[in-house]
Amino acid sequence: MISIPYYYSFRNLWTRRLTTVLTSSGMALVVFVFAATLMLAEGLQKTLVETGSYDNVVVIRKSANSEVQSGVDRSQAAIVESMREVAIGESGRPLLDKELVVLINLLKRVTNKPANVVIRGVGPAGLPLRSQVRLIEGRMPRPGSAEVIAGKNIAERFQGGGVGETVRFGMRDWAVVGVFAAGTTGFNSEIWGDVDQLMQAFRRPVYSSLIFRLRDSSEFSGLKERLESDPRLTVEARRETQYYADQSETMARFLRILGLALTVIFSLGAVIGAMITMYAAVANRTTEIGTMRALGFDRSSILTAFILESLLLGLVGGALGIFGASFMQLITISTMNWQTFSELAFSFTLTFDIIWKSLLFSIIMGFVGGALPALRAARMNIVEALRAT
């Protein structure tokens, strides 16, 4: 038994170009929204996950959710520093940084609206611990001076963030002497300065967090237990990767739920569109279908031909949608992370995973929309179909 050639389906789409374009652009928009929300969640996750490195440990006060809420006093910091699991740097000092993390209000350049920006006071180990961070403009601040360096996103988006400008907080003017880039990490949305200077300016006698590199990555669980059960300490330790993943949890979940809800609703619309198109395709070709049946093509090959047609329709829509969504990678979203109350910039990120998920999704939409009409076509009675005008 010969089946209907595949180009029958293809040519049918071509013959009714306007309808094909309209239907598949409806689907393309749905796939666009689907892909864009996935890309946004992916971008957020990528930003926050890459911010941490697996071998680094963040120590914050017990039950504080973020560095901003946390406080670790000097004596506790010294105890953690003396742990034997802490790696030793090239200079012979522990690769451990005692940091201060606070939020300040800065105005955005474009909108003139305030946003909370993270200011991080770092010590000498701050840079060696973050291999992603490198200076792209200007110079490093001199220790002990009122100088800071700004992350790339801050320099671009906030007033006073560029090299040569000053930001005012803590009753002092701080000169921005450099701009640093940190890959796609959240550090891009921070300002860094000397920890001792900042602690004085903010009149905070305690550190916010301790970051250190593990001597041996496998020693983490043992160390965590020791730190958390030490009666002198009221801290908890997390791997840096875990810490940043926790920070983004709420927002990532919000984006996922929102994306899912939108996609479900939108795909209903697009499936209905596909169904209308395919029903019309079947109705227009009643005589044709009758002829094919009379020629000997059986029900299943008619079914296949029509389903193939609607799968193609979906695929065209999916490809168009992904094409459009790929341009979203140029856009950077800057918003407040609810968990830390601080500004965070991240971009849409297209991955291979998202591409095939979107294509699969568009094909499924095509199938759902085309199944019923194809079934109708396949179940037509030959004689009646031939008699139809």
Next chain:
Amino acid sequence: MFFLKLIIRNAFRHRLRTSLTIIGIAIAILAFGMLRTLVGLWYLGVERSAANRLVTRNAISLVFPLPISYNERIRQVPGVKSVSYGNWFAGIYIDEKHFFANYAIEPRHYLDLYPEFIIPADQKEAFIRDRKGCIVGKKLADRYGWRIGDLITLRGTIFPGQWEFVLRGIYRGKEKSTEERVMMFQWDYLNETLKKTMPRRADQVGYFMIGVVNPEMAASVAQEVDRTFRNSLAETLTETERAFQMGFVSMTEAIMIAIQIVSYVVIAIIMIVAANTMAMTARERIPEYATMKTLGFGASHIALIVFGESVFIALIGGTLGAILTFPASLWIETELAEFFPYFSVSATTICIELAAAAVIGVAASIFPTWRGSTIRIAEGLRRIG
């Protein structure tokens, strides 16, 4: 009248196609309305702020406190009627998923500043007298089944430790939109405990709430307060409650803008679907249009028929969607009460929904109308199918 009849008859010639289109439009309009309401909710905090309340906080940012001694100095500023203060406590009940706002407040003046929190006088008095007392909103109490006298334990995140409170009162909101998911307890309880455990952090407040004599004086009072503390260790930033709330909202504006864009995308999608339906309908009826033209109907008549059918279908879908908005929002309000305790659709939203439906109908008909009305008779009659 004749044309109206023709339009309605035409609309239901393809029952399946028309009803699919109507369902599609109804879903889209419903989604559009829901998304708009969601965006509106974001601005609810701004909507319900009173014009005669000012918020004073540390100029650096919200995470820095202000000394309690500022209280008396603010009170002396001309135009200030009453001052209260509080701390964002950020305590966690059970675990992070059970989020609700909780504040440590100075009770007497605070409750006077918030007349929209209605609380029975005896409960209010019991709350003020009990240092470990707390009050919660009706919806919060309902959610956890709390009754007066219950013990509530929160785990502190900013202020470490387990904190125990006795429920002394349940307030109701004056308006339907008033926030009823807040817990408030005595600032003194927080402060006394801090004096023992972390004396460095005692005697500091997160923010001051200022009630001004009349709203016109708000700006001058705000300036005066900030001037009082200029060049001190803790400079202040005073703004109206509305501006304060707006600050929060604008920080997450990017996401709201995205949702707004998406709500227009859904309209665009359904516009394409409807345009497709109309294009197919018009293409199938081209011989009919040619026949009608032969009978003497003009191009404008044909245009009216196609255009009318499109708008007619879109409006049915739109109306259906608008009607469905009410049960849908009611469902969200009851089933998803913990996220959206107040999900009320405004009259504006309904109007915009119907307008959007009309736009869909008009846009969908542009091309088919043009095609139907400009078809040449001979060409139209020659066409098959």
